[in-house]
Amino acid sequence: MGLYAIGDLHLHYQSVLRAPGQLHGRVWKKHEEKFRKNCGKLMTEDDTLVLVGDHSWGKKLSECEQDLQYISDLPGRKILTRGNHDMFWDVKKTGQLNELYRPCLTFLQDSYEVYQDYALVGTKGFTFEGPFYISRSMEGNPSAGVPVADGRGRIIGWDEEAEIHAKKLVDRELARLRKSFELAKSDGYRKFIMFLHYPPTNILEERSGFTDMAEEYGAEQVVYAHCHGESRFHDSIQGEFRGRVYHLVSGDYLRWKPLKILA
Numbered sequence: 001m002g003l004y005a006i007g008d009l010h011l012h013y014q015s016v017l018r019a020p021g022q023l024h025g026r027v028w029k030k031h032e033e034k035f036r037k038n039c040g041k042l043m044t045e046d047d048t049l050v051l052v053g054d055h056s057w058g059k060k061l062s063e064c065e066q067d068l069q070y071i072s073d074l075p076g077r078k079i080l081t082r083g084n085h086d087m088f089w090d091v092k093k094t095g096q097l098n099e100l101y102r103p104c105l106t107f108l109q110d111s112y113e114v115y116q117d118y119a120l121v122g123t124k125g126f127t128f129e130g131p132f133y134i135s136r137s138m139e140g141n142p143s144a145g146v147p148v149a150d151g152r153g154r155i156i157g158w159d160e161e162a163e164i165h166a167k168k169l170v171d172r173e174l175a176r177l178r179k180s181f182e183l184a185k186s187d188g189y190r191k192f193i194m195f196l197h198y199p200p201t202n203i204l205e206e207r208s209g210f211t212d213m214a215e216e217y218g219a220e221q222v223v224y225a226h227c228h229g230e231s232r233f234h235d236s237i238q239g240e241f242r243g244r245v246y247h248l249v250s251g252d253y254l255r256w257k258p259l260k261i262l263a
């Protein structure tokens with residue numbers, strides 16, 4: 001029995017890719033076959049798999065049916081959380097999705113699921129992703145406190161209006177996440193694993209409302225995806241940080257092997 005996680009499958013059995021550049025490269029070649037094979041090797045029907053968003057490129061549910069069928073056919077229990085590309089999943093219609101796909105899939109939003117004595121809580125999350133203005137020049141004072149974008153130059157500014165808008169989205173997602181924690185807590189759960197689609201911090205932040213909430217409720221592990229493509233693998237926290245363990249589980253980062261979160 002194990003709890004596994006992965007994100008960013010970006011399936012497209014019925015839909016035309018909208019960002020084909022993102023899916024180029026060897027790691028994406030027949031990635032759905034690699035993932036299915038790895039799940040078959042690693043998982044059994046007793047296991048639980050949490051898929052943390054960007055499941056499908058389809059815009060409407062009718063364009064995602066084969067992608068969701070592919071996920072249903074994977075071994076074990078499957079719990080899905082929302083990603084920024086999951087246009088088929090309107091938060092307000094989560095109940096309808098659950099009705100439609102029960103017992104094969106569980107769509108987790110404003111709620112929680114149970115694994116052993118843990119409550120699995122989650123939401124899409126949000127981080128401000130720029131645009132950042134980068135200086136490729138390595139001149140200047142490196143100790144000026146301006147973050148360095150790994151191998152991509154120094155960040156010398158960013159779109160402040162976009163940042164203000166992002167803060168509103170962050171607040172909305174934090175409220176959804178708190179609802180999830182509070183429901184579990186009022187039902188007596190004291191052990192939590194927290195799932196996000198977006199990373200818990202952006203490249204400017206050391207902490208965020210999401211890391212603070214993980215600490216407030218004592219989430220033992222924080223699992224996120226969204227950062228795919230090698231240049232983005234280190235955009236946020238990985239490993240132990242202030243008493244929690246953070247995992248990036250985007251599919252290409254994991255090379256399509258779901259990560260075991262709990263035995």
Ligand SMILES: [Fe+2]
Binds near residue numbers: 008010226
């Ligand atoms: Fe993605």
Ligand SMILES: [Fe+2]
Binds near residue numbers: 083226
């Ligand atoms: Fe994403």
